[in-house]
Amino acid sequence: MSWTDERVELLKKMWAEGQSASQIAKELGGVTRNAVIGKVHRLGLSNRTGSGAAPAAAAAPAKEAKPVKDAKPAPKPKPAPAAPAAETAPREEAASVPETRPAVSPARKQIIPAGQPLPPQPSANEISPEALAKVSEIEKKAKRLTLMELTERTCKWPVGDPATEDFWFCGLPVQQGKPYCEAHVGVAFQPMSSRRDRRR
DNA sequence: CCCTGATTCGC
DNA sequence: GCGAATCAGG
Numbered sequence: 440m441s442w443t444d445e446r447v448e449l450l451k452k453m454w455a456e457g458q459s460a461s462q463i464a465k466e467l468g469g470v471t472r473n474a475v476i477g478k479v480h481r482l483g484l485s486n487r488t489g490s491g492a493a494p495a496a497a498a499a500p501a502k503e504a505k506p507v508k509d510a511k512p513a514p515k516p517k518p519a520p521a522a523p524a525a526e527t528a529p530r531e532e533a534a535s536v537p538e539t540r541p542a543v544s545p546a547r548k549q550i551i552p553a554g555q556p557l558p559p560q561p562s563a564n565e566i567s568p569e570a571l572a573k574v575s576e577i578e579k580k581a582k583r584l585t586l587m588e589l590t591e592r593t594c595k596w597p598v599g600d601p602a603t604e605d606f607w608f609c610g611l612p613v614q615q616g617k618p619y620c621e622a623h624v625g626v627a628f629q630p631m632s633s634r635r636d637r638r639r
Numbered sequence: 640c641c642c643t644g645a646t647t648c649g650c
Numbered sequence: 651g652c653g654a655a656t657c658a659g660g
Contacts, residue, residue: 442651442652470653471653471654473653474654476653477653478653481651
């Protein structure tokens, strides 16, 4: 892949939006985050100014003491994870599987929800008591992450009241492809059997 | 461990 | 110019 005008433009846009290099790389496809970062630098827009952030002057570290130390007695066994082939993430396709979960953006964009719209937790619902027990059990082991600490690999199940200090996200390892850990997937995705014969 | 961006340097 | 490898940090 080469840096066509369009790709560079998208890069600039996303970088300006505050997207991370890796996110941009995913979006563009065919490039790694390193490539993105490299390009960003070459374009001279490394500093994410713009958002009224603090320019913080440019302390010129005149002395660039970068001695080329040849002595490397300690070989560092650094794993070099190669960039896996692009994955075509089939975002949510559970059409017939109603999800009983609070509305929390799955990821993407770092738009912090202004507020309170988190619907009630599915507790008094008709969820298998076992699943519920499972949940309350793991909530003890939850990582208790904050919104910013969430990644695509952490359970995004919110716990508590967003309006209070007593609010956090599960944070346990998610189940492949799902936004939640196993336990929370259990209560989030209902087999669709809400009410059997609720005569009206 | 997961993730960030920054830098270097052979290509 | 490009970007993998590496560095430095959270």
